[in-house]
Amino acid sequence: MASKSVVLSGIQPTGTLHIGNYFGAVKNYVALQEQYECFYSIVDYHAITVEHDPQELRKNTIEMALDLLACGLDPQKCTLFVQSQVPEHTELSWILSAVASYGDLQRMTQFKEKGEGQEFVSCGLFTYPVLQAADILIYKASKVPVGEDQIQHIELARRIARRFNSRFGETFPEPEVLLTEAPRVMSPADPTRKMSKSLGPKHYIALTEPEESIREKIKTAVTDIGPRTPEKSPGVANLFLLLKLTAPQEIYEQFESDYATGTLKYEPLKRAVADYLVKMLEPIRARRAQLKESDVREILHEGARRARAVARQTLEEARERIGVGKLLP
Numbered sequence: 001m002a003s004k005s006v007v008l009s010g011i012q013p014t015g016t017l018h019i020g021n022y023f024g025a026v027k028n029y030v031a032l033q034e035q036y037e038c039f040y041s042i043v044d045y046h047a048i049t050v051e052h053d054p055q056e057l058r059k060n061t062i063e064m065a066l067d068l069l070a071c072g073l074d075p076q077k078c079t080l081f082v083q084s085q086v087p088e089h090t091e092l093s094w095i096l097s098a099v100a101s102y103g104d105l106q107r108m109t110q111f112k113e114k115g116e117g118q119e120f121v122s123c124g125l126f127t128y129p130v131l132q133a134a135d136i137l138i139y140k141a142s143k144v145p146v147g148e149d150q151i152q153h154i155e156l157a158r159r160i161a162r163r164f165n166s167r168f169g170e171t172f173p174e175p176e177v178l179l180t181e182a183p184r185v186m187s188p189a190d191p192t193r194k195m196s197k198s199l200g201p202k203h204y205i206a207l208t209e210p211e212e213s214i215r216e217k218i219k220t221a222v223t224d225i226g227p228r229t230p231e232k233s234p235g236v237a238n239l240f241l242l243l244k245l246t247a248p249q250e251i252y253e254q255f256e257s258d259y260a261t262g263t264l265k266y267e268p269l270k271r272a273v274a275d276y277l278v279k280m281l282e283p284i285r286a287r288r289a290q291l292k293e294s295d296v297r298e299i300l301h302e303g304a305r306r307a308r309a310v311a312r313q314t315l316e317e318a319r320e321r322i323g324v325g326k327l328l329p
């Protein structure tokens, strides 16, 4: 039997998941586990590349696992683990840094954005995409479900794989990006920017956010700034996207046709978006309330054990290839 293709993705433990993470990536994680060999990593070593509080990181790592399991990741169908529990990632990252181009890293927009205006920029923030490439390549993953903002990093991972293979022999497949139908969910408060926790609470909707707060954020979401045009403004397009993702198709189509005929009022649109979003999040919230932290720790422990068995083999292969393998047979 042909072995299943391998999928890997990673997510930073930055508190709770927001609906951008969910619609842009996590929804795909859940779907893919039915079909592929999936590894999902909570990437705590990436989270230390900017200033962080150790206590918070510890807490957020478990919170993220709770959120992911509540969304439908099934430990019987996928391997969920914490990156730092599989130290082979960091060793492969060092090896890959020798075939990663300095010039390529300088062109990474996430590095530029996160580093901009900061007094202190860590070297880890600069080499961050090399660790990300190691996360992927150590499982020889060929598919990487992510949102649009990560495409540049995955392309870099492809270049790193290619350069390694051409210098040391075919070792790593070149991973491809898998996008959802919502690769870029925007902030309700500023729909010209992507939904993100780092912009502040007005700019994201957490999966576990109280209903009133979700309704308030949708109600106050920015719609049209100037006059109405045939092309939807970013805020209106974002509301339509959320409606498409959560409402029955005929409801969505009705609002689309009202928009096309110029009869759409934003108030009912916003009410519908809030209603369907709250409804969609309800089972996730209910599942999360059932999960026990002690069980989650067990799941992560077992996940790391399974991930390590694969990671160790690839690392050994890479070490042999570059000439630093075993000293004794």
Ligand code: TYM
Binding pocket: 008, 009, 010, 011, 012, 013, 020, 021, 022, 023, 024, 025, 026, 043, 046, 131, 132, 133, 135, 136, 144, 145, 146, 147, 148, 149, 150, 153, 182, 183, 184, 185, 186, 194, 195, 196
């Ligand atoms: P992170 O933790 O910032 O985000 C996790 C996932 O959520 C997606 N995402 C979005 N999608 C749509 N709209 C949005 N507004 C939005 N915001 C976030 C991200 O694209 C991502 O897929 N560097 C990665 C983590 C990482 C990784 C990896 C990913 C580390 N190693 C290996 C894939 C493979 C990051 O910071 O994602």
